[in-house]
Amino acid sequence: MAQASTNMRLKLPITCFILEIILIILFGVLVQYNHETDAKEWYNETQSGHSNYENDFYYRYPSFQDVHVMIFIGFGFLMTFLQRYGFSSVGFNFLIAAFSLQWATLMQGFFHGMHGGKIHIGVESMINADFCTGSVLISFGAVLGKTSPVQLLIMAMFEVTLFAVNEFVVLSVVGGASIDAGGSMTIHTFGAYFGLVVTRILYRPNLDKSKDRNSSVYHSDLFAMIGTLYLWMFWPSFNSAVTAHGDAQHRTAMNTYYSLAACTLSTYAMSALTAHDGKLDMVHIQNAALAGGVAAGTAGEMMLTPFGSMVVGFLAGIISVLGFKYLSPILEKKLKIQDTCGVHNLHGMPGILGAIVGAVTASVATVEIYGGGMEAVFPDVADGTIDASFQGVRQAIALAVTLGIALLGGLIVGFILKLPVFGAPPDTVCFEDSIYWEVPGEEPGHEDQLTAVRMEECDKLNG
Amino acid sequence: MAQASTNMRLKLPITCFILEIILIILFGVLVQYNHETDAKEWYNETQSGHSNYENDFYYRYPSFQDVHVMIFIGFGFLMTFLQRYGFSSVGFNFLIAAFSLQWATLMQGFFHGMHGGKIHIGVESMINADFCTGSVLISFGAVLGKTSPVQLLIMAMFEVTLFAVNEFVVLSVVGGASIDAGGSMTIHTFGAYFGLVVTRILYRPNLDKSKDRNSSVYHSDLFAMIGTLYLWMFWPSFNSAVTAHGDAQHRTAMNTYYSLAACTLSTYAMSALTAHDGKLDMVHIQNAALAGGVAAGTAGEMMLTPFGSMVVGFLAGIISVLGFKYLSPILEKKLKIQDTCGVHNLHGMPGILGAIVGAVTASVATVEIYGGGMEAVFPDVADGTIDASFQGVRQAIALAVTLGIALLGGLIVGFILKLPVFGAPPDTVCFEDSIYWEVPGEEPGHEDQLTAVRMEECDKLNG
């Protein structure tokens, strides 16, 4: 494939400046404080009986910060497992997340937050923007090491837009409203399948020329565990961040906590069981142990029970390890899907599992179980518009719609990213920081010959 | 000692699957949402006048997440100081914590959370489960590097059970109720002495064959500082997480903050003072600086004053460094206690100090100082059942009971763990990841001969 120069001297600044200036202008025209962040409006609310502790900030800001850590540290460090791609993993994650959360504010606001022609924002929109960003970062995991930062920004721009469309369709349109507070469908399934199609379109037949760098070293695996653990610890906050106040937030966090704990045990079990010498594989621990959070994303808000949550997490861990061990190699060989981080195993299959669990759990909801709390979880069932089994059908439709938009969107965006103008790395220098970064040596106090050789190579490319 | 194969291919999966399936069944039979996580019950409460912001979730969830970070990142990374044991430190910490928190939910619920034959759970039980897990991880620190993951799971199973028994006895039975919100006794003293006895029973006379790996390298000490700092920063949340709402939570966090700050200065002072060349020792900084949190675990909730807290922290730092420097070598040589992480110095002695401070502080409590707030801290003193000095006696008894159960429990569990079926590593391959983990090379891009040699060695063992 004819490649443009990978030199980012003009490409990246131009892209960043154009995008940011557009963002700033659109924010200036469209975005306003909502009633809880506006000095005048909130003052008026306090005059009419509200107290400061009822400001949504105090219900949601701790969860927001946990989600924020997942996005920047969690995703960023999870991807540092590659031996020579730590700067890019953390650094590009940082860049595209900072862009995506701004763009998501606009797109999500446009589709479901307009008030009199203006987008009103507060802590809940910030969480939703971070959620949408999470979806982009999942797709980033699929193409990790094989894309330029400009490609990633372009991908993010389109994916955020499609995410907002899908979210709007799923949560507001499709036969009424589906439930997906933790985003098993809208975030994980969407992000995974979108990314998988993109990486399929960007298939590199000669990627094995970079094979020696497509693996970890001892310290890079430890850095990645920082990412894993922050994702694992804060997933209860992720799934509960935008659920209804009170019991719903509380219950969702707890369900996710038990789902993840059960998932961790099945992950360790499967990792040892599937290794010929019984040795644990860091890839499984870093990824599959998180599948329980993904799988509890839809039903976590429901009366799933801790028992149900643990069953779901237990299965998610098993599925995920099996995926890494047996399915990913097949996807790569037969379907030409080069999924660097194995997002299909962490976000794809567990996301679908979560969607199915959500549909089933919704379809068996009864007033005996939910009482007056039905209103907060399934408003349409509570007010008699539909019965619970139809809510289950809605959930299933939502999954189908999500898959459709993700696959079609990924297809189109993949071809756009294939245009040879974005400075993608050549097959010989994938998974390599020094093509886009000034890279110091490995060891203190003496020159690193390997680095020197690599950088020279890259300098030639950057022409 | 005749060792079983260290190959975990069957041992670990069987253990994990059996334990998790038992957990799932017991959760299905016994565990229910409490009134704040149940949709129907909380709805009914809101109908009878409660507001969503009164849900315990908003009082405790931020503290819970801080505690959660301490358990998984704090303990996990603190133990990565060993040069070749980072995967195991973080990874086994992750595994046994994920197991322990589930098992602790059941055991603690069984002993002090049953309602009509069911265990009711919510954010407070999640914090307590994490607390109990912390105790297991302290014991893990004592045996670090010398145990298989199966041994650790078996240890956790027994230790969690005994922890719940001790907690029940100490907080509910022993002459009424003792106070130990931050667990100087129930968590730190218990975990430390339990672990010390276990490591004594598992004494390895030939452990010096693994001596060259029982130390740090430059980067592993930096990773360990991540653990240290998270423990240090969030200890105020740990000690205050389950205290009474309002002033008690607020005061406990503040007391712990000042105790830790004072402890840090005395730790640095003692570390330089006890070195022949005045150089600071990372072992002291990583561990002793935390002793102020341990020592404020019982009295932190009381009207200890910031002044009192600082005195306690100051002493804890001094004791802890002296322990590392002079006592640990003696314990190893004379008493054959091989305490890898020096838990005696971080959790053992400071825990006892904390218990004593708690007893003294309790015994001088007066209505002049506590006013109507006495009720929340010392209910039995407030209602006249006992006087304050007897509360002090109770606290002392609680310490004695804790030590007794820890020592006896550790003895029994140590002998169980000695059974040669759990795949413990041989003396020559302790403190070594590659016996239980697929380990990549140290350096990017060229083969690591050392690793290759080690893995070959381990492969022979795994036969």
Added chain:
Amino acid sequence: MAQASTNMRLKLPITCFILEIILIILFGVLVQYNHETDAKEWYNETQSGHSNYENDFYYRYPSFQDVHVMIFIGFGFLMTFLQRYGFSSVGFNFLIAAFSLQWATLMQGFFHGMHGGKIHIGVESMINADFCTGSVLISFGAVLGKTSPVQLLIMAMFEVTLFAVNEFVVLSVVGGASIDAGGSMTIHTFGAYFGLVVTRILYRPNLDKSKDRNSSVYHSDLFAMIGTLYLWMFWPSFNSAVTAHGDAQHRTAMNTYYSLAACTLSTYAMSALTAHDGKLDMVHIQNAALAGGVAAGTAGEMMLTPFGSMVVGFLAGIISVLGFKYLSPILEKKLKIQDTCGVHNLHGMPGILGAIVGAVTASVATVEIYGGGMEAVFPDVADGTIDASFQGVRQAIALAVTLGIALLGGLIVGFILKLPVFGAPPDTVCFEDSIYWEVPGEEPGHEDQLTAVRMEECDKLNG
């Protein structure tokens, strides 16, 4: 320069013990629980109608913990970028922060928290103490690698005192009250210019003898990104931690969030644009991407709008990268300011930008925009004492006062630190851990010759 021995065996313990004992005595004499941490007082408040959820703990403690992480992990790890100074960066950061927060409690209490001769403390004073500590750590960044821990403690003692004086003058005296909740002036501008003057006075003409260590290695840059990201993620909490409850806290966090996001994009753009080969520079990403948080420190609380916040952040990123690229080398060559971490670019210029933005935004405040919420942000404007444009003037005066006290204070303290009794490292052994720390080898399992040579060298010095 004639140097005292760098051996810390007596110097450091004596300094730490004297300081801590003074602190403990002063706390014993002067410090009391405030009405929200005192058992009796809070109980009485609940009897007169307050609820536990109105305790300031629940409004501010999550923000406090975020700030706390910024101080210990954020600043600590940000400075680990140096290849051989990780122990000192994290470890001295830890030491001087633990000292400063105690001393700040006293100094800030003395200047603006006395009640009947006593200093009353709670979560807000803890946040303010951490803020003051942040200022000291900024100055630490300027002198990083060239100072002994004793020098740093002495610097902290003086700087905390001057910080409290300046804060008192700026927030209470200067023509009434200025607004600076996130500390663009009082924290960032003050800390940066104070540190820059100190490092100027401590100018080392032969520092290039340590040049080979004054740079990063691959892994040290990744450790530094942990610091960067925690600062970045939690800056919204930093700026909003002590603003008024309700909309002000909510709005400040959100403004900061968008300022940082915009800043990140302009930072990446400028980093690529100013490199001859378009490669991103970790120094810029680690530092300049944070400038948006600094620059939103004064106006973040105001009705700056998300649009305004983004403009500010966008400019801050540009200024900061330009500073690193072009201004820092000039400052070093022409003005002899050796600014190790480039605090002028991250805290100095963006702090001044933030002060100016604050002055302008204040001067255009109107009742139309703020409504009844004017009271909480600009009390003097709300009650008609002054008009908004004069509030703008006040803000400008506050900046001038801050700069004046910082420059003059830094001058005096710099000369004090120059006294050759504090064990500063010689020019040949700057940026080197092994002069003050026991340092293990770099690589597992074989001796590190380089380390051995260095330590021998240092041992001679400590002789």
